[in-house]
Amino acid sequence: MRISKLKIVSFTLLSVLICIEIAFAKDKTYWPSFDCPPLFMYNSSGERSGLGNTLNEYIQNMLPSDTHINAIGSPVKRLLDAKSGKNIVITGIVKTTEREKYLYYSKYPCMVSWSIVAVIRKEDKNKFTSNGKFSLYTNLNNTNNIFSYMKGIYYGKLLNIIKETNSKNHGVAAFDTIDQINLLLHNRIDFFFADPLVAYYTHQDDIKKSNIEFIECLELPVTPIYRYYATPKTKWGEVMIRKIDAILEDMICSGRLETLVKNWTPDNFKKKLEKAYQNDITDKVLCD
Incomplete structure (x- = not known):
């Protein structure tokens, strides 16, 4: 040819x-x-x-x-x-x-x-905190609580605590921090975890400031990452x-x-x- x-x-x-x-x-x-x-x-x-x-x-x-x-x-x-x-x-x-x-x-x-803090609805502060701190073991062991996480994010020692508690099947995947906030404000989840700097800047919006609070975790003191x-x-x-x-x-x-x-x-x-x-x-x- x-x-x-x-x-x-x-x-x-x-x-x-x-x-x-x-x-x-x-x-x-x-x-x-x-x-x-x-x-x-x-x-x-x-x-x-x-x-x-x-x-x-x-x-x-x-x-x-x-x-x-x-x-x-x-x-x-x-x-x-x-x-x-x-x-x-x-x-x-x-x-x-x-x-x-x-x-x-x-x-x-x-x-x-910095190591993570818990982000909750302000109205739930008394429900999830004791002496101003968020107990990971107490709140994650409660199977009625639903939390959010982002795939691909390293949560450090928090991962070990999740494995030790009853919470493994009570996590909801989110795309980003804004997604997590929306889930929280619409009562789809009870709390999520974030770097304190992320929580701080997220908190600056007036609507979020009046509805969201971030609390230090009892078992994970804030340390540099x-x-x-x-x-x-x-x-x-x-x-x-x-x-x-x-x-x-x-x-x-x-x-x-x-x-x-x-x-x-x-x-x-x-x-x-x-x-x-x-x-x-x-x-x-x-x-x-």
Whole structure:
């Protein structure tokens, strides 16, 4: 069978275009985020703000040769994308042994958050608290209580407590913090758990402020949790995380990172932040 020269040329041209498209696709860097104040925040027009978005914007500007795509994605999807080797940068993730199997972490933390608090309806404060504290064992052991969680979020020691109580089958999955708040305000759940900074910023809305309260957990005192940048364990990911490391180191030495983190930290946490930041970030970087 004879194939015309025109067909051969057309096929060759199509192949070249496909290769070019694949090459460009590989050069794109995806930065997924989800609504989780103050890490990631979005207004009704879709404009981005928050510590994570601000950090990402700065780093992206420092890497002008890369094509950056800011995308909305659930916490669990960003982990699945990383496992599949997609060119993504995960912002503000907590280190775990399981995640280390498929992620490169930044050398330094990019932000400091805190162990979880319980978020409840204000009208239920007396029902769920004792001496101003929320008992995880008491409230999770009550099978009448329904709580919410987000897949892909690391809850630390809370996971062990959930396994030890009768609550394993009483959890409702939510997409993001806003989803959890809506479930709470519509009486679909009784409480959920969040980083105190998330709870604080969520609490600023007037409607939420009058209806929601966040309570320290009796069994889990508030302690610092360090969050990192992460990339997939691919050649691309290894190169990208080293670029991010260099930028973070410069930000730490110049004081820019501390200023950014402080800007998104409530006043009642700033002293705790200064101590944690000094001990576990500043003191571990050799600056000129």
